[in-house]
Amino acid sequence: MTEFIPPGTLWFDLPSPFAMKRGGALHGAHVAYETWGTLNEARDNAILIVTGLSPDAHAAANAGNPEPGWWEPMLGPGKPIDSDRWFVICVNSLGSCKGSTGPASIDPRTGEPYRLDFPELSVEDGADASAHLVRGLGIERLACIIGNSMGGMTALAFLLRHPGLARNHINISGAPKALPFSIAIRSLQREAIRLDPNWNHGRYDDATYPESGMRMARKLGVITYRSALEWDGRFGRVRLDSDRGEDEPFGLEFEVESYLEGHARRFVRRFDPNCYLYLSRSMDWFDIGEYCTTRGNGEADTRAGLASIRVEKALAIGVHTDILFPLQQQEEIAEGLRAGGADARFLPLPSPQGHDAFLVDIARFGPAVADFLNTLRT
Amino acid sequence: MTEFIPPGTLWFDLPSPFAMKRGGALHGAHVAYETWGTLNEARDNAILIVTGLSPDAHAAANAGNPEPGWWEPMLGPGKPIDSDRWFVICVNSLGSCKGSTGPASIDPRTGEPYRLDFPELSVEDGADASAHLVRGLGIERLACIIGNSMGGMTALAFLLRHPGLARNHINISGAPKALPFSIAIRSLQREAIRLDPNWNHGRYDDATYPESGMRMARKLGVITYRSALEWDGRFGRVRLDSDRGEDEPFGLEFEVESYLEGHARRFVRRFDPNCYLYLSRSMDWFDIGEYCTTRGNGEADTRAGLASIRVEKALAIGVHTDILFPLQQQEEIAEGLRAGGADARFLPLPSPQGHDAFLVDIARFGPAVADFLNTLRT
Known part of the structure; x- marks a missing residue:
């Protein structure tokens, strides 16, 4: 890898x-x-x-x-x-x-x-x-x-x-x-990766990188890393120009969707999915009160x-x-x-x-x- | 169908x-x-x-x-x-x-x-x-x-x-x-369905129902339908009994994950994925100010x-x-x-x-x- x-x-x-x-x-x-x-x-x-x-x-x-x-x-x-x-x-x-x-x-x-x-x-x-x-x-x-x-x-x-x-x-x-809302978000990100057939229980390579799963995980991450308040001012309901929007049904239409897509594209294939799973799970496990x-x-x-x-x-x-x-x-x-x-x-x-x-x-x-x-x- | x-x-x-x-x-x-x-x-x-x-x-x-x-x-x-x-x-x-x-x-x-x-x-x-x-x-x-x-x-x-x-x-x-945070969440739910190979541009049947995509969409829905505050009190960091948890790596471990899984199981195969896509998108489009x-x-x-x-x-x-x-x-x-x-x-x-x-x-x-x-x- x-x-x-x-x-x-x-x-x-x-x-x-x-x-x-x-x-x-x-x-x-x-x-x-x-x-x-x-x-x-x-x-x-x-x-x-x-x-x-x-x-x-x-x-x-x-x-x-x-x-x-x-x-x-x-x-x-x-x-x-x-x-x-x-x-x-x-x-x-x-x-x-x-x-x-x-x-x-x-x-x-x-x-x-x-x-x-x-x-x-x-x-x-x-x-x-x-x-x-x-x-x-x-x-x-x-x-x-x-x-x-x-x-x-x-x-x-x-x-x-x-x-x-x-x-x-x-x-x-x-x-x-880790609190349950954050655990739920991270669990879902991990599930997105695990559900990608390319993940293949961790046995992917560059040609079979689980891109869909990582894309979903990253987009969900970005949604939770920012705030609704910021996005109201930043994106509102602005739509993509017709040449940037997607023609296919349910394709990208709003600026906020394009923003998520850009973040996902810059992340997938630059982060290892198994590493993501391990680091993500380590956060769920963390509890300083354990000591x-x-x-x-x-x-x-x-x-x-x-x-x-x-x-x-x-x-x-x-x-x-x-x-x-x-x-x-x-x-x-x-x-x-x-x-x-x-x-x-x-x-x-x-x-x-x-x-x-x-x-x-x-x-x-x-x-x-x-x-x-x-x-x-x- | x-x-x-x-x-x-x-x-x-x-x-x-x-x-x-x-x-x-x-x-x-x-x-x-x-x-x-x-x-x-x-x-x-x-x-x-x-x-x-x-x-x-x-x-x-x-x-x-x-x-x-x-x-x-x-x-x-x-x-x-x-x-x-x-x-x-x-x-x-x-x-x-x-x-x-x-x-x-x-x-x-x-x-x-x-x-x-x-x-x-x-x-x-x-x-x-x-x-x-x-x-x-x-x-x-x-x-x-x-x-x-x-x-x-x-x-x-x-x-x-x-x-x-x-x-x-x-x-x-x-x-x-619709505001951009909600659009982002719904867009991601729709993407989860669309990325499921079984969705097949809407041409699934009961035998090829896009269950993974619908499961992801529903879990993300449930996360956004409830609140972190409620879950702190309701689930905290409680773990599943060993006989309910999953042995596989990255499987369910916390109560909150099991709660989401239960919601997803009760939803998938009881809601039509294409209907979900259409109704979800209709909300993104809605703006009373259009008039x-x-x-x-x-x-x-x-x-x-x-x-x-x-x-x-x-x-x-x-x-x-x-x-x-x-x-x-x-x-x-x-x-x-x-x-x-x-x-x-x-x-x-x-x-x-x-x-x-x-x-x-x-x-x-x-x-x-x-x-x-x-x-x-x-």
Whole structure:
């Protein structure tokens, strides 16, 4: 299988075997990462970024790859995450197809791609892999870990499982556990892929890529990443020009349909379907409360899980229009971390763009992140 | 093709030909309906119910069919829509497969089902067919037209195109036009059906029913018919018992997934996929503002369209948790009708159940509807 790795990617070898949370182990696995700025002599100016489901490690232009990254306005010299001050690391999630070992990687035992023989992937495995990377770069303590979306889950797992490895934390549109609406959406995305005959229980190749399933999954993703409010203003009921609309019955007719189609086209064949399934499921499984079943009946206690995290300062940011990682989940994170002794703040932002706001509403997210980082001592 | 018609259904023959709004005509078409209560001598106690996409005309038990209907707690003797006082008619939407003529019906010209040769269906066609039914039953003026969901669109079209045929109106979780989020969801549902190889451009039969596509469409529907808030309390992160969960990778694991699966199983093979496509698309096309392009640039003017409707009293009800027909659309209906001279009220209800609340939150919707009907003189 083709992997989709940007130029300039760096690799870090994980310990072999690398034990997975739900059982099994990886052999000869690695994570892909990129860096910006310089680690100072005290090695105390490092920031780690952990990402959502689909991004690679190329968050912004750097020496190894001058192309703009997926968080270009946010990261670089003089930007909110200022690489003149900070040594910034962005790691591609374990299980992804963007450089880190995942279901599309070659299983060294067989010489074939893992496909569904990849062990069950948890958010925690991504956190553990990231912790190895941080220590492997000679960093004993991050100044901050920043997690977006799924990365917000990864960051919480990182903080809980590796106490002391990060002093401060920014959680952006993250969640301490998956809620049923989000589980339902992701389950349906996975079903769309699984129902595509080309998926073939994970045994597709480039010629038989399950394009229909991935197209459906991506479109449903985009619908839940944005917001109805934004689309009312952006698309309204505008129709496609007759030369762009489709003649066939039930074909594309409205701008909003064309927008979804464009997103789907740019995604399919650039993301591995099995990796998508593994990463998507890992989010459904995530529940920080699992670590604190303190209610006596074995029930996960989200607040206690969060309160068992030790961090100095934290900021949980979210937006009102996010239907996938709703705002109350970021509030819950701030409250839980505060209960654990952190100086933790909840910052709701009025962005209309929904879950994806952190990628596009830099006017709001930029100052929020910059202000927090400016208060950190190094 | 199998149609899915409850016993006790009555039929009314539409004029032949019956001209369709977007062109073409139906020959020998009919609508299915049921009734409750007795038309009084003055013929002024009639209420018409127009429905959402999927219901049949069997809204509640009656003489012809004692089985409970889809709005059983709402309609019958002594109930909020009190059949001791009112003569109530519920009509199955034109284009449906539940008794009214639709794409699954036999085209008299060919002796074969219409399938995609059915003319393009508009919400307005359903409204016009309903108006024929009302007049055909000897009713010159309805006391009230009640429309739910898609029926809220149908009712607005009915009022605008047949002035004087209804005196009062209850619009429940309806909309004066389709907004892009809802268009996106419905477009994706239709794409799921169209992508199912069994759909075969509408040429399936019982043995090759596009079950996967319909399953996806229904699950996505159910996700948008309910609300995240309701599901947090109802399902949380509860997992299926090991004997109900699925062993295969990425199979069902959470209660919420099983709930969706149950809904899908009860729907597929009981609704005709082509009918689904036609009815779904008719909603995307609907825009009451089309009738008043008064801004000089040909742009539809929703408010002016609503204000051109003449009705005495109106009530627009909605719920905060509805993501498919959001609350501001019911407010817009009330304001627009008021601008047209109606005594129109907007009633937001705090139901957690989302768009489907009118089907299940009878504790809130029952009194709201009863109170409105009680104020009507006959």
